[in-house]
Amino acid sequence: MSTVVRGVGTSAFGKQSHRGAPALLRDAVTEALDDAGTPTTGIDAVFAGTVFDGPGTIQRCLQTLGIVGVPVVTVENACASGTTAFHEAVEAVRLGRYENVLAVGVETMTHTFSSSIVPEDTDREGRSGMAMPSIYGMAAARYAAEFGTTPEQLAAVAVKNFGNGVHNPRAARRRGVSVEEVLASRMIADPLTVLQCCGMSDAAAAAVVGPARNAPDDVTVRATALRSGGLWDHRSTKVWGWDVVHDTAAAAFETAGVGASDVDVFEVHDAFTIGEVVTTEALGLAPLGEGGRLAAAGVTTLSGRSPVNPSGGLLSRGHPLGATGLAQVAEIVWQLRGLTGARQVDGARLGVVETMGGGAAGIDGNGCVVAVLEGAA
Amino acid sequence: MTATTSPTTDEKPRRDAPPEGYDPRPRVTDGIEPAVVGTRCTACAHPTLEDVERCPVCGGPTRPTTFARTGTVFSGTVLRIPVGDRQPPISLAYIDLDDGPRVLGHGQDPERVLRPHERVTLVGETDEGDPAFAADGESR
Numbered sequence: 001m002s003t004v005v006r007g008v009g010t011s012a013f014g015k016q017s018h019r020g021a022p023a024l025l026r027d028a029v030t031e032a033l034d035d036a037g038t039p040t041t042g043i044d045a046v047f048a049g050t051v052f053d054g055p056g057t058i059q060r061c062l063q064t065l066g067i068v069g070v071p072v073v074t075v076e077n078a079c080a081s082g083t084t085a086f087h088e089a090v091e092a093v094r095l096g097r098y099e100n101v102l103a104v105g106v107e108t109m110t111h112t113f114s115s116s117i118v119p120e121d122t123d124r125e126g127r128s129g130m131a132m133p134s135i136y137g138m139a140a141a142r143y144a145a146e147f148g149t150t151p152e153q154l155a156a157v158a159v160k161n162f163g164n165g166v167h168n169p170r171a172a173r174r175r176g177v178s179v180e181e182v183l184a185s186r187m188i189a190d191p192l193t194v195l196q197c198c199g200m201s202d203a204a205a206a207a208v209v210g211p212a213r214n215a216p217d218d219v220t221v222r223a224t225a226l227r228s229g230g231l232w233d234h235r236s237t238k239v240w241g242w243d244v245v246h247d248t249a250a251a252a253f254e255t256a257g258v259g260a261s262d263v264d265v266f267e268v269h270d271a272f273t274i275g276e277v278v279t280t281e282a283l284g285l286a287p288l289g290e291g292g293r294l295a296a297a298g299v300t301t302l303s304g305r306s307p308v309n310p311s312g313g314l315l316s317r318g319h320p321l322g323a324t325g326l327a328q329v330a331e332i333v334w335q336l337r338g339l340t341g342a343r344q345v346d347g348a349r350l351g352v353v354e355t356m357g358g359g360a361a362g363i364d365g366n367g368c369v370v371a372v373l374e375g376a377a
Numbered sequence: 378m379t380a381t382t383s384p385t386t387d388e389k390p391r392r393d394a395p396p397e398g399y400d401p402r403p404r405v406t407d408g409i410e411p412a413v414v415g416t417r418c419t420a421c422a423h424p425t426l427e428d429v430e431r432c433p434v435c436g437g438p439t440r441p442t443t444f445a446r447t448g449t450v451f452s453g454t455v456l457r458i459p460v461g462d463r464q465p466p467i468s469l470a471y472i473d474l475d476d477g478p479r480v481l482g483h484g485q486d487p488e489r490v491l492r493p494h495e496r497v498t499l500v501g502e503t504d505e506g507d508p509a510f511a512a513d514g515e516s517r
């Protein structure tokens with residue numbers, strides 16, 4: 001029997017530290033449960049993702065909904081924490097452990113950090129000042145040197161995603177930008193400017209997963225794959241993250257029996273513009289080194305051959321780590337149901353979610369999840 | 378939390394040293410020809426920054442070593458935002474040491490981006506204790 005997403009929900013995304021994790025999580029879970037037609041007492045188990053929110057956060061939140069007395073497993077997998085929770089929920093249903101599983105993610109970034117993420121000081125590179133923008137700045141600099149990827153090509157990703165985000169009422173930032181504006185904005189990590197970096201954001205997102213039940217709005221999970229990065233060292237010719245996304249996607253596509261060209265809509269991890277360029281290549285939308293052309297040539301726009309990040313992506317939502325992956329899942333579910341209005345990809349039937357997170361020195365990303373979802377015919 | 382440095386020494390405490398003293402960064406030898414310390418597998422010759430007992434690639438035994446001071450930039454950037462207590466600009470680069478691993482280094486000149494394929498030499502440590510590199514031709 002196949003596994004389906006029965007319902008999804010999210011809070012609004014944005015700087016809202018006054019609300020706290022319980023209220024954000026209630027917004028997301030209440031919407032997801034209503035969408036699934038599942039009462040709070042019907043949840044058999046919870047898989048949750050958060051990175052920086054404190055010990056006991058998920059149970060502290062869930063009790064306010066009356067979701068108690070069930071197994072609750074909280075996972076940390078950097079930016080892929082929410083999608084890792086989703087993957088584990090799907091696997092639990094697929095293996096017959098539970099029937100109604102809640103996957104949920106939450107992150108109150110502005111409660112934890114005053115500005116940007118402070119890297120982990122027990123990591124050899126984090127201790128040396130390696131912040132996320134510098135990892136991606138180096139990837140962008142390498143792409144410029146190796147493949148001639150231009151600043152304008154990188155900016156085209158931001159123009160596309162912020163343009164889509166205008167139509168997403170839950171996005172933190174809803175203002176279109178021009179290439180010139182992106183390139184003229186403040187430099188963060190050469191060559192990445194501030195309008196190429198996702199912002200801090202607080203939010204929660206959730207999905208209810210279960211066995212197929214002949215409900216027309218349910219979305220089938222064709223595959224999910226999860227893996228950690230391989231060793232990334234002097235032998236690695238590709239930029240950080242390329243291989244783990246490629247290998248995880250290959251595993252998910254093989255299970256689903258589809259290829260990237262069969263997919264109608266993608267939500268991918270665009271924490272930085274270069275991240276979308278690298279990820280879309282690794283997913284198979286362009287040959288190595290040519291991902292910079294995709295947004296600039298219109299391939300990944302809403303009306304393009306392979307629309308990427310119709311929600312506006314992390315650039316528009318901001319990036320509350322635990323919530324991000326499940327917000328991506330929610331967007332794909334809404335897209336496959338045809339509910340997304342001005343940002344709808346016409347006739348979308350097959351969708352892909354990709355999230356990749358990192359921070360541990362020496363490997364090609366802490367973790368990556370790729371999910372292939374299919375709407376009703 | 379109180380500082381753990383002895384009041385009887387003049388040694389400047391490292392600004393970002395946590396009280397427990399664990400520092401995960403690669404160690405750099407003292408002297409006029411500093412080198413990054415690590416281990417090398419005696420079976421497959423894989424170099425590792427961490428002081429591992431067994432090779433993470435083949436499982437073979439390792440021995441301690443130092444690596445070449447010279448290397449090639451894989452990529453680099455200049456961070457223009459604060460990172461914790463560190464103030465910008467911060468020049469960071471992945472350096473592929475000639476006989477060794479890829480190591481995260483700081484550019485000696487914090488304003489200068491170390492570009493892919495540039496040749497660099499380890500010049501010691503920054504004030505904060507990070508491996509510091511200068512591009513060949515750059516004054517030291």
Ligand SMILES: [Zn+2]
Nearest residue numbers: 418421432435
């Ligand atoms: Zn070995």
